[in-house]
Amino acid sequence: MNGFRIVVIGAGETGTPLLKQLLDAPYVQVLGVADLDPSQPGIALAKEHGVATSNDFMTLMRQDVDIVIDVTGAPKVREALRKHMVETGNDHTLIMHERIALLMLSLSAGRLVTGKHDTLEYH
Numbered sequence: 001m002n003g004f005r006i007v008v009i010g011a012g013e014t015g016t017p018l019l020k021q022l023l024d025a026p027y028v029q030v031l032g033v034a035d036l037d038p039s040q041p042g043i044a045l046a047k048e049h050g051v052a053t054s055n056d057f058m059t060l061m062r063q064d065v066d067i068v069i070d071v072t073g074a075p076k077v078r079e080a081l082r083k084h085m086v087e088t089g090n091d092h093t094l095i096m097h098e099r100i101a102l103l104m105l106s107l108s109a110g111r112l113v114t115g116k117h118d119t120l121e122y123h
Helices: 015-024 041-048 075-088 098-109
Strands: 004-009 028-034 052-054 067-070 094-096
Touching: 004 015, 015 028, 015 041, 015 098, 028 041, 041 052, 067 075, 075 094
Parallel strands: 004 028, 004 067, 028 052, 067 094
Antiparallel strands: none
């Protein structure tokens, strides 16, 4: 394995600190960052590092992605990703849930990190 090829969907409150850690890891290649709002801090950070950005996350899914990290908290995004995986026969890419991202951020911070989508139901 040569590392992880990652796409981050959501460049705000949770996505930005996670993106900072991903960009610092030499074994991670961030292929793209998507957010509907181009003024989100994670979009600016991605651009500073020469990472592709988009307001349409599906355009970033046309690459060979190992892990797509969805930190939007939006059920429509999860549904679209799952549908895309089925329709394209993609059994390689893993969809990482926002709660797992918060766990990773909490572990690295040494304290509980919460996000604004904590109360949402995930199915």
